[in-house]
Amino acid sequence: MKRFVDLAELPREEVPALLELAERLQREPEPRALAGKILGLLFLNPSLRTLASFQAGMARLGGSSFVITPGQGTWQLETRPGVVMDGAAAEHAREGIPVLASYCDALGIRAFADGRDLAADLAETTFNALAALVDKPLINLESAVNHPCQALADWKTLEDFGVPRRGRLVLSWAYHPRPLPLAVPSAVLHMAALRGMEVVVLRPEGFALPPSIMDKARRAAALSGGSVRESEDRREAIAGAHIVYAKEWGATACYGDAAEEARRRAGLTGWCVRNEWFEPAARECRLMHCLPVRRNVAVADEVLDGPRSIVRRQAYNRLPVQMAVLYRLLKGL
Numbered sequence: 001m002k003r004f005v006d007l008a009e010l011p012r013e014e015v016p017a018l019l020e021l022a023e024r025l026q027r028e029p030e031p032r033a034l035a036g037k038i039l040g041l042l043f044l045n046p047s048l049r050t051l052a053s054f055q056a057g058m059a060r061l062g063g064s065s066f067v068i069t070p071g072q073g074t075w076q077l078e079t080r081p082g083v084v085m086d087g088a089a090a091e092h093a094r095e096g097i098p099v100l101a102s103y104c105d106a107l108g109i110r111a112f113a114d115g116r117d118l119a120a121d122l123a124e125t126t127f128n129a130l131a132a133l134v135d136k137p138l139i140n141l142e143s144a145v146n147h148p149c150q151a152l153a154d155w156k157t158l159e160d161f162g163v164p165r166r167g168r169l170v171l172s173w174a175y176h177p178r179p180l181p182l183a184v185p186s187a188v189l190h191m192a193a194l195r196g197m198e199v200v201v202l203r204p205e206g207f208a209l210p211p212s213i214m215d216k217a218r219r220a221a222a223l224s225g226g227s228v229r230e231s232e233d234r235r236e237a238i239a240g241a242h243i244v245y246a247k248e249w250g251a252t253a254c255y256g257d258a259a260e261e262a263r264r265r266a267g268l269t270g271w272c273v274r275n276e277w278f279e280p281a282a283r284e285c286r287l288m289h290c291l292p293v294r295r296n297v298a299v300a301d302e303v304l305d306g307p308r309s310i311v312r313r314q315a316y317n318r319l320p321v322q323m324a325v326l327y328r329l330l331k332g333l
C-alpha cells in the first residue's frame with residue numbers, strides 16, 4: 001500500500017486485511033514494529049481524535065511523530081495557487097509540504113472543504129494539490145469529501161457489534177447551527193455500501209448528497225450486493241434499521257450561499273436524534289456518530305448516554321485501524 005487516501009482506491013481484499021491486522025495488533029502488540037520511523041501530521045483544520053490517535057498509534061508501534069498546525073507556533077501556510085502572498089501567510093505549501101515530507105517517512109494531511117464552490121470541493125482540488133507535493137506515503141486525515149480513517153474505524157465498529165453485513169444503516173442528517181462538510185457522510189455512505197449494507201440516506205429537502213457521491217456509493221453497492229437509496233420519511237427509513245448514523249452537513253441545494261443556508265436550516269432544529277426516533281427500528285439498533293457532536297442539538301443526551309450509543313467505541317477504533325494503516329504503509333507487510 002503506497003497511500004491511504006480513499007477506501008475506493010484500495011484493492012477489494014485490502015479492507016478485510018487491514019481490519020484483520022488491526023485485530024492482530026490489538027491482540028498481539030508490536031511495540032518495536034516501527035522503531036526509527038517518523039510520521040508527520042499536517043493539520044490545516046482542528047482535530048481531537050485524528051490528532052491524538054495517530055500520535056498514540058505511532059508511539060504504540062515504537063515510532064514517533066511531529067504535528068504542524070500552521071499559524072499556531074509555525075508559519076501560516078498558503079495553499080491557493082498563484083496568489084500574491086501579501087497577507088498573513090508567510091509560507092506556501094509548495095515549499096512547506098515538500099520540506100515537511102523530507103523530515104518523515106509518511107505524511108498525513110487534513111484539509112477540509114472550502115465550502116464555497118461545490119464542484120471544486122467534490123473534485124478534492126485542495127487536497128489533491130497538496131498531495132501532489134508529497135513524495136512519501138500519504139494519509140488522508142480528512143479532505144473535502146472523504147475521511148477514510150473514520151470510515152475504516154466505523155467498519156471495524158460494525159464488525160465489533162456484529163451488525164449484519166446485509167443490515168440496514170440509516171445515514172441521517174442531523175441539525176447543526178453551521179453547514180458542516182460532506183466528508184464524513186460521503187465516506188460513511190461509501191463504506192456501508194462497500195460492506196454490502198442496505199443504506200438509506202435520510203435527509204430534509206435541499207440536503208441531498210451530490211449525485212457524484214451517491215453514484216460512487218452505488219458503484220460500491222453493485223460490487224458488494226448492497227443497496228443505496230434516499231428518503232425524507234424518518235419512520236419509513238428507520239423501520240427495521242440496525243444502525244442510525246447521525247451526521248450534520250450543509251445544504252447542497254445552496255452550497256456556499258450562507259444566507260440561504262441559514263434560512264433553510266432554521267426550521268430544522270427538530271432533526272436532533274432522540275430515543276423516540278428508534279421506535280420503528282430493530283430492537284438492537286445502535287446510534288453512531290463520528291464525533292465531535294453537539295449534545296441536544298444533533299443528538300440528545302438520552303441517546304448519547306443510553307445503551308444504543310456506540311460513539312465512544314467508534315472513536316476508540318480509530319487507534320487500532322490507523323495502527324494497521326501505519327504498519328502497512330511503513331513496514332509494508
Ligand code: CP
Pocket residue numbers: 046047048049050051142150290291292
Ligand atoms: N471524527 C474525527 O475525525 O474527529 P476529529 O475531528 O476530532 O479528529
